[in-house]
Amino acid sequence: MNNFVYRNPTELIFGAGQLSHLPEKARQLGSTVLLVYGGGSIKRSGLYDQVTAHLAEAGCRVIELPGVEPNPRLATVKKGIELCRQERADWILAVGGGSVIDAAKAVAVGVPYDGDVWDFYLRRAVPEKALPLGTVLTLAATGSEMNRSSVVTNWETQEKLGASTTFPAFSILDPTYTFTVPRDQTIYGICDMMSHVFEQYFSHTPEIPLQTRFAESILKTVIENAERVLEKPADYDARANLLYCGTMALNGTLPVGVETDWATHKIEHAVSAIYDIPHGGGLAIIFPKWMRYVYRENVERFSRYATEVWGIDADGKTDEELSLAGIEATEAFFARIGAPTRLADYQIGEENLDAMAEKATPFGPIGNFKQLTSTDVREILRMCL
Amino acid sequence: MNNFVYRNPTELIFGAGQLSHLPEKARQLGSTVLLVYGGGSIKRSGLYDQVTAHLAEAGCRVIELPGVEPNPRLATVKKGIELCRQERADWILAVGGGSVIDAAKAVAVGVPYDGDVWDFYLRRAVPEKALPLGTVLTLAATGSEMNRSSVVTNWETQEKLGASTTFPAFSILDPTYTFTVPRDQTIYGICDMMSHVFEQYFSHTPEIPLQTRFAESILKTVIENAERVLEKPADYDARANLLYCGTMALNGTLPVGVETDWATHKIEHAVSAIYDIPHGGGLAIIFPKWMRYVYRENVERFSRYATEVWGIDADGKTDEELSLAGIEATEAFFARIGAPTRLADYQIGEENLDAMAEKATPFGPIGNFKQLTSTDVREILRMCL
Numbered sequence: 041m042n043n044f045v046y047r048n049p050t051e052l053i054f055g056a057g058q059l060s061h062l063p064e065k066a067r068q069l070g071s072t073v074l075l076v077y078g079g080g081s082i083k084r085s086g087l088y089d090q091v092t093a094h095l096a097e098a099g100c101r102v103i104e105l106p107g108v109e110p111n112p113r114l115a116t117v118k119k120g121i122e123l124c125r126q127e128r129a130d131w132i133l134a135v136g137g138g139s140v141i142d143a144a145k146a147v148a149v150g151v152p153y154d155g156d157v158w159d160f161y162l163r164r165a166v167p168e169k170a171l172p173l174g175t176v177l178t179l180a181a182t183g184s185e186m187n188r189s190s191v192v193t194n195w196e197t198q199e200k201l202g203a204s205t206t207f208p209a210f211s212i213l214d215p216t217y218t219f220t221v222p223r224d225q226t227i228y229g230i231c232d233m234m235s236h237v238f239e240q241y242f243s244h245t246p247e248i249p250l251q252t253r254f255a256e257s258i259l260k261t262v263i264e265n266a267e268r269v270l271e272k273p274a275d276y277d278a279r280a281n282l283l284y285c286g287t288m289a290l291n292g293t294l295p296v297g298v299e300t301d302w303a304t305h306k307i308e309h310a311v312s313a314i315y316d317i318p319h320g321g322g323l324a325i326i327f328p329k330w331m332r333y334v335y336r337e338n339v340e341r342f343s344r345y346a347t348e349v350w351g352i353d354a355d356g357k358t359d360e361e362l363s364l365a366g367i368e369a370t371e372a373f374f375a376r377i378g379a380p381t382r383l384a385d386y387q388i389g390e391e392n393l394d395a396m397a398e399k400a401t402p403f404g405p406i407g408n409f410k411q412l413t414s415t416d417v418r419e420i421l422r423m424c425l
Numbered sequence: 426m427n428n429f430v431y432r433n434p435t436e437l438i439f440g441a442g443q444l445s446h447l448p449e450k451a452r453q454l455g456s457t458v459l460l461v462y463g464g465g466s467i468k469r470s471g472l473y474d475q476v477t478a479h480l481a482e483a484g485c486r487v488i489e490l491p492g493v494e495p496n497p498r499l500a501t502v503k504k505g506i507e508l509c510r511q512e513r514a515d516w517i518l519a520v521g522g523g524s525v526i527d528a529a530k531a532v533a534v535g536v537p538y539d540g541d542v543w544d545f546y547l548r549r550a551v552p553e554k555a556l557p558l559g560t561v562l563t564l565a566a567t568g569s570e571m572n573r574s575s576v577v578t579n580w581e582t583q584e585k586l587g588a589s590t591t592f593p594a595f596s597i598l599d600p601t602y603t604f605t606v607p608r609d610q611t612i613y614g615i616c617d618m619m620s621h622v623f624e625q626y627f628s629h630t631p632e633i634p635l636q637t638r639f640a641e642s643i644l645k646t647v648i649e650n651a652e653r654v655l656e657k658p659a660d661y662d663a664r665a666n667l668l669y670c671g672t673m674a675l676n677g678t679l680p681v682g683v684e685t686d687w688a689t690h691k692i693e694h695a696v697s698a699i700y701d702i703p704h705g706g707g708l709a710i711i712f713p714k715w716m717r718y719v720y721r722e723n724v725e726r727f728s729r730y731a732t733e734v735w736g737i738d739a740d741g742k743t744d745e746e747l748s749l750a751g752i753e754a755t756e757a758f759f760a761r762i763g764a765p766t767r768l769a770d771y772q773i774g775e776e777n778l779d780a781m782a783e784k785a786t787p788f789g790p791i792g793n794f795k796q797l798t799s800t801d802v803r804e805i806l807r808m809c810l
Contacts, residue, residue, distance in 0.1 A: 041665045043440025048433070054682065055428025247662035250646045250669055257638030264634065277632035280426045284635055284682070293678070297439065297669070 041247050041297035048292050050186045051210040054284065056276070058212050059090060059176065065210050066098035069172045070130025074123060076105045076144040078136045082178065085220055091135055091176060103127045105147070108136065111312055111319070112143035114158055114194040120147035121157060124171065131172040134208075137225075138182025138232075141175050145190040145205040148173045161192055161201040170206035178217045180283040181229030181320060183236060183290025185211035193313060198399070200313035202305075213287065215280040219273055223378070226273070228320025230266045231379050233286040234259060235323040239301050240294040241345070242331075242409045244338055251298050252344075258285050258294075259349045266377055303407025304330045307417055310400035317386045324379035328371045329423040334410040335363045342366055383424045390425060393418050426632050426682035433677050435571045436595040439669065441661070443597050444475060444561065450595050451483035454557045455515020459508060461490045461529040463521045467563065470605055476520055476561060488512045490532070493521065496697055496704070497528035499543055499579045505532035506542060509556065516557040519593075522610075523567025523617075523704075526560050530575040530590040533558045546577055546586040555591035563602045565668040566614030566705060568621060568675025570596035578698055583784070585698035587690075598672065600665040604658055608763070611658070613705025615651045616764050618671040619644060620708040624686045625679040626730070627716075627794045629723055636683050641733045643670050643679075648734070651762055688785075688792025689715045692802055695785035702771045709764035713756045714808040719795040720748045727751055768809045775810060778803050 053061050066073065073095060082088040095102050105120040124132070124147060134144035149167035150157030159165040177185045184190070188207045193200040221229070241255040262285045268278035288294075307330070308322040335342040339359035346352040346366025354362055375381055383389075397418035405411045412420070438446050451458065458480060467473040480487050490505040508514070509532060519529035534552035535542030544550040562570045569575070573592045578585040606614070626640040647670045653663035673679075692715070693707040720727040724744035731737040731751025739747055760766055768774075782803035790796045797805070 041440075041662065041669070043443060045436065045438050045443075045446075047436035051430065051432035052681075053430050055426075058428060058430075061430075247666065249649065249666055250642055250673065253642030253646065254639060257635060257642055261635045261638065277426065280682075281632065281634055284426070288635065296437075297665075 062094040121150040137179030186291040200309040231324035232320035447479040506535040522564030571676040585694040616709035617705035
């Protein structure tokens with residue numbers, strides 16, 4: 041186990057009806073709030089009305105940043121920063137999925153910062169202050185509700201970059217809000233959270249038994265609940281289990297003392313910066329190919345993955361065979377739940393392979409399980425065609 | 426899964442040499458610090474000198490509360506409160522194991538409180554303010570380094586009670602500090618952390634797959650590292666794994682959405698309030714008997730425990746047989762590592778069974794897996810003789 045520092049101050053408020061905590065939270069955070077949301081599904085579902093009623097109950101003046109995109113854009117973030125400054129917002133409430141929360145985080149650190157908020161994403165500056173942020177989550181996927189990561193797309197430069205911004209002060213997770221998530225978004229969320237675990241599981245760090253078992257626990261729980269929610273979208277327990285898995289997959293518990301990878305996410309960001317495809321869809325395509333490209337670096341780890349996560353019988357199999365069986369089980373699972381399996385599913389051909397490979401490696405080689413140059417990335421993307 | 430609210434703001438600073446973070450933490454928390462420690466082992470090991478040198482580097486004035494007992498006493502806590510008030514301490518640093526930290530937490534909430542600090546333990550008041558607290562942990566056991574629980578013994582009334590007090594702001598966990606922990610203390614720590622998991626694992630709450638797997642992950646990791654540290658006390662990785670397990674066993678991760686039990690801890694507190702035996706030793710004696718007394722309430726849960734944690738082959742066994750096999754495996758493990766197995770090991774006979782049974786149930790029946798009256802507790806204690 042490596043040395044580590046871990047801290048996560050976000051208050052998680054989980055379960056049906058927990059929105060009732062919002063007024064008490066609002067009163068603690070101030071009287072003017074920027075409400076950040078996406079394309080309007082929260083208006084159709086009635087959640088918008090419930091949230092604004094609770095904010096009114098707490099005496100909050102509400103200003104709004106609607107229309108946050110699925111891959112949230114820098115221009116939208118800057119609009120939010122401007123609004124907060126003009127209206128002297130005390131805090132921010134994000135209601136939506138990971139994109140809405142990521143945009144809200146960018147606004148939260150951008151408001152008290154003198155420079156360009158994009159500096160944080162270019163690693164030119166580190167956020168020191170932030171407006172307080174609360175979230176009401178509507179999608180089981182990114183884990184953004186309980187970490188300080190934020191991914192924003194600069195459409196002018198075709199860059200999709202992540203930064204460490206600010207933890208939400210609180211996040212309200214009501215599984216019933218995820219009942220009406222469309223089937224494709226549910227699938228993307230499943231792929232997304234599994235990918236988060238993969239990035240932190242495939243590691244060469246020795247002596248990380250508890251971290252390893254925690255990661256396997258999340259994967260097994262996602263796998264056994266995924267088909268349940270697809271068959272019965274209003275299955276409370278299955279939705280609750282998935283929602284909790286999404287949070288635990290990326291709240292800082294898994295990577296403590298572990299050298300993590302994150303190359304696949306960088307490759308996906310490069311793809312979706314050019315093609316604006318759903319993040320979870322891109323990951324479902326790329327991850328199994330990444331696995332095939334890198335597994336020989338540590339067949340013991342991939343063998344363990346096959347037996348522990350997929351229950352594959354090790355009898356009579358070499359580590360190589362077991363590793364491949366585990367990767368095949370991953371591919372079969374993604375196909376079974378209806379995730380995309382090829383870039384062709386998004387009408388992406390080989391026209392931008394070079395550009396994407398370069399974009400994925402702006403600061404040099406990526407990844408730790410196997411260091412990947414732009415040539416390696418190009419080959420993985422070619423395997424995805 | 427039940428609804429829950431989870432928040433844990435403690436910063437965990439883990440690994441060899443991490444004491445180097447102390448000066449920066451000290452500078453943040455103030456110039457006068459109360460240093461709380463136990464019987465002097467930190468002086469023999471040299472840790473005391475290192476800590477005070479780091480505090481001097483940060484310009485801190487140090488006042489001291491030495492001599493905290495293994496079951497920390499209310500009188501000692503009150504002495505600490507008095508000291509902090511007289512010397513206007515800004516914060517508290519606990520260097521030691523769970524008892525030292527528990528005492529320091531009591532001091533931290535007692536200083537800004539007008540009434541008697543014992544009120545918090547009698548549930549007559551809830552702490553609203555606390556002096557900031559940091560810890561340097563020297564023993565893998567209680568998890569007190571990353572939660573807000575504190576257990577204190579009032580020797581005058583022979584009461585050992587727990588209260589929710591305050592989270593440490595930071596905790597430094599260096600596995601090398603646990604190399605010199607005596608063999609019996611190492612064993613008690615192992616029994617203690619396993620017992621913490623048991624209290625949160627044996628539950629009737631349906632649909633808690635991730636919480637269940639996390640609990641099993643901790644138990645399996647403790648079991649596979651326990652004999653390693655007993656064979657080779659300076660095995661860094663084994664000590665690190667145990668230390669991390671102890672923290673995760675009781676930092677609020679396991680009980681989210683779960684109805685937990687805690688009856689066995691209350692029974693042990695009643696025993697050690699009268700006999701002043703080591704907490705972990707008492708738990709090792711009582712837990713297997715509690716299991717035997719209650720397992721029929723949910724043989725599916727106890728069967729799962731047997732197969733998942735102990736790897737017992739389910740083939741051809743009834744749930745009842747599997748449950749008993751899991752309990753026997755627990756007893757065999759505790760015996761194998763050298764934990765006490767009977768109250769007689771501490772020269773405790775039947776003379777105080779009634780008194781202990783009453784003391785364990787001061788507010789009525791205890792436990793959730795099976796509600797236990799004082800009569801039930803008496804019977805469990807009789808099985809422990």
